[in-house]
Amino acid sequence: MSRFRAIAALAAGAxxxxxxxxxxxxxxxxxxxxxxxxxxxxAAELYQNAHSDIHITVTGGGSNVGxxxxxxxxxxxxxxxxIARNQPELVxxxxxxxxxxxxxxxxxxxxxxxxxxxxDIFAGKVTNWKQLGGADTKIVIINRPRTxxxxxVFVHTIMGGQALNESGLTEDATGTVIAAVKSTPGAISYAxxxxxxxxxxxxxxxxxxxxxxxxxxxxxxxENVTTGKYPIWSYEHIYTHGPPxxxxxxxxxxxxxNSKLVHQLGYILTRDMKVTETDR
Amino acid sequence: xxAGNANNAHxxxxxxxxxxxxxxxxxxxxxxxxxxxxxxxxxxxFTVDHKSIFEFLFSPTFSPDTGQVGAAPFILGSLFVTxxxxxxxxxxxxxxxxxxxELAPPRVAxxxxxxxxxxxxxxxxxxxxxxxxxxxxxxxxxxxxTGFGLLSAGIVLSLMILPTxxxxxxxxxxxxxxxxxxxxxxxxxxxxxxISRVLVPAARSGLAVAxxxxxxxxxxxxxxxxxxxxxxxxxxxxxxxxxxxxxxEIVMDMGxxxxxxxxxxxxxxxxxxxxxxxxxxxxxxxxxxRRAT
Numbered sequence: 299m300s301r302f303r304a305i306a307a308l309a310a311g312a313x314x315x316x317x318x319x320x321x322x323x324x325x326x327x328x329x330x331x332x333x334x335x336x337x338x339x340x341a342a343e344l345y346q347n348a349h350s351d352i353h354i355t356v357t358g359g360g361s362n363v364g365x366x367x368x369x370x371x372x373x374x375x376x377x378x379x380x381i382a383r384n385q386p387e388l389v390x391x392x393x394x395x396x397x398x399x400x401x402x403x404x405x406x407x408x409x410x411x412x413x414x415x416x417x418d419i420f421a422g423k424v425t426n427w428k429q430l431g432g433a434d435t436k437i438v439i440i441n442r443p444r445t446x447x448x449x450x451v452f453v454h455t456i457m458g459g460q461a462l463n464e465s466g467l468t469e470d471a472t473g474t475v476i477a478a479v480k481s482t483p484g485a486i487s488y489a490x491x492x493x494x495x496x497x498x499x500x501x502x503x504x505x506x507x508x509x510x511x512x513x514x515x516x517x518x519x520x521e522n523v524t525t526g527k528y529p530i531w532s533y534e535h536i537y538t539h540g541p542p543x544x545x546x547x548x549x550x551x552x553x554x555x556n557s558k559l560v561h562q563l564g565y566i567l568t569r570d571m572k573v574t575e576t577d578r
Numbered sequence: 579x580x581a582g583n584a585n586n587a588h589x590x591x592x593x594x595x596x597x598x599x600x601x602x603x604x605x606x607x608x609x610x611x612x613x614x615x616x617x618x619x620x621x622x623x624f625t626v627d628h629k630s631i632f633e634f635l636f637s638p639t640f641s642p643d644t645g646q647v648g649a650a651p652f653i654l655g656s657l658f659v660t661x662x663x664x665x666x667x668x669x670x671x672x673x674x675x676x677x678x679x680e681l682a683p684p685r686v687a688x689x690x691x692x693x694x695x696x697x698x699x700x701x702x703x704x705x706x707x708x709x710x711x712x713x714x715x716x717x718x719x720x721x722x723x724t725g726f727g728l729l730s731a732g733i734v735l736s737l738m739i740l741p742t743x744x745x746x747x748x749x750x751x752x753x754x755x756x757x758x759x760x761x762x763x764x765x766x767x768x769x770x771x772x773i774s775r776v777l778v779p780a781a782r783s784g785l786a787v788a789x790x791x792x793x794x795x796x797x798x799x800x801x802x803x804x805x806x807x808x809x810x811x812x813x814x815x816x817x818x819x820x821x822x823x824x825x826x827e828i829v830m831d832m833g834x835x836x837x838x839x840x841x842x843x844x845x846x847x848x849x850x851x852x853x854x855x856x857x858x859x860x861x862x863x864x865x866x867x868r869r870a871t
Contacts, residue, residue: 362834370837438724443809444643444841445834467726467820468809470830481715482724 324545325353330364330377332472333396333448333490334534336563338377341553352545358471361447368537374546376537379447388537391550395566397523398451398530399494399510403485407432410512416456419486422463427484439466440478440487451532452488480507491564502564520566526573620850623647623843634847638813642841649848651813655823659803662732663796667739668789675747680773697741706802709734714806723818726808734802739792746791750784751777786867790860797856800825824852
């Protein structure tokens with residue numbers, strides 16, 4: 299009996315002490331937009347290398363997941379491509395601008411579409427690439443779920459009030475969208491530049507296995523986003539619940555000031571923008 | 579010395595009894611609390627948000643941000659993939675179970691029994707992953723569809739419930755007393771007549787349990803089907819169309835559902851409905867079995 303008590307006491311002690319041991323250093327958690335995920339993840343790695351007492355955990359989930367989680371204080375940072383509405387307790391930190399490509403399977407035979415044609419595709423009115431001068435292939439729309447900020451940006455900038463046709467596939471992260479477009483003939487979707495482009499020696503190019511569409515003759519490039527010619531872009535936000543503490547605030551400042559990393563990963567510096575969101 | 583031992587034994591017995599009693603009480607209380615909480619949260623969609631049950635059950639549009647909470651696509655998706663799995667995996671699993679118990683050479687049966695029991699433990703994510711990497715491309719190449727959809731999810735689920743159904747069906751057949759086998763054969767019945775007219779009816783309730791647990795595993799499965807179903811929140815027009823189920827939709831939306839929002843209430847209602855569907859399917863199977871007696 300006494301041995302049982304001793305074991306129980308040890309176990310209880312371990313349970314009480316364990317979290318304190320694990321959290322002796324500072325831990326910062328982030329969740330949300332998978333469009334902003336590459337930047338926050340890379341920044342977290344660099345930051346942890348420089349500050350051994352800070353641990354940063356970064357996950358995706360989608361913009362609305364980030365907003366919901368930070369509002370519930372489940373994470374320190376909520377990453378989002380869209381503005382959090384009606385939540386005055388959340389403090390917005392703009393980190394950069396992201397452009398979004400309309401991407402297709404490379405075999406569709408169409409390189410450029412007008413905004414109206416995009417609306418017709420995503421509303422389900424046009425169902426074969428042949429109708430747009432491409433191959434005789436059925437169009438497969440791949441959407442992101444309602445929790446996605448990328449979806450929000452796309453609907454806001456392209457769809458002009460029309461609802462998305464959702465009878466195609468739904469993929470819940472930027473990475474899975476790109477994998478699905480690669481493997482599905484006739485597929486079309488939308489994703490952040492950081493997911494659709496690779497950067498080598500300062501030159502960015504479209505990822506192998508997918509194609510990016512020009513919209514009304516304007517190619518999806520960083521330059522065309524900064525001048526406002528290319529329509530699909532948004533500010534990337536990191537939200538905190540109330541003003542951030544010292545450690546969190548330093549990490550956010552580190553992301554905002556790391557222009558080399560922002561550029562290298564395919565995002566656009568806020569200061570390079572020649573237009574604002576209200577110009578669109 | 580002897581008295582001390584008896585005392586000890588008596589104390590051990592009362593300790594064990596108290597342990598068992600408190601474990602059962604804890605189990606009952608936690609189930610009641612769970613059901614109560616689910617019912618409370620799951621009805622808020624109707625009591626707090628004033629959505630109609632009719633809309634929830636029959637409307638094809640699910641867009642809770644704009645106030646539309648029709649869960650019909652997910653209800654149909656869940657019922658279809660579960661029905662498919664039972665229609666394909668059920669009879670097949672029962673047949674294999676009967677085969678291993680009655681017809682297979684004893685050495686084969688002895689080797690297969692533990693193998694199938696190990697298969698029961700394969701995690702669903704493994705089935706989902708194999709479905710995504712093998713089945714989806716196969717169906718895509720054969721049919722020219724995307725490969726994601728009801729057919730893929732139905733096949734994955736059918737395979738998934740097979741080990742459970744086979745293993746339990748075999749157990750059910752094995753507990754049929756040998757005297758029945760011997761009696762039937764002694765009366766001049768053939769092997770097939772013995773199995774179909776004597777042994778299977780005798781093992782009926784055990785075979786029903788095998789099917790029930792198959793249903794339970796199929797309808798509650800989220801991960802494996804989310805990976806191959808395509809997750810389209812619309813009513814599918816065919817086997818090859820992408821669809822969504824109650825489970826997979828809860829998985830897709832739960833992270834972004836803000837506490838107290840219509841979305842969250844709708845997801846709770848879907849969880850409650852899933853529970854009710856699973857329970858009524860099980861009751862239905864029990865009823866059918868009793869009817870057949």
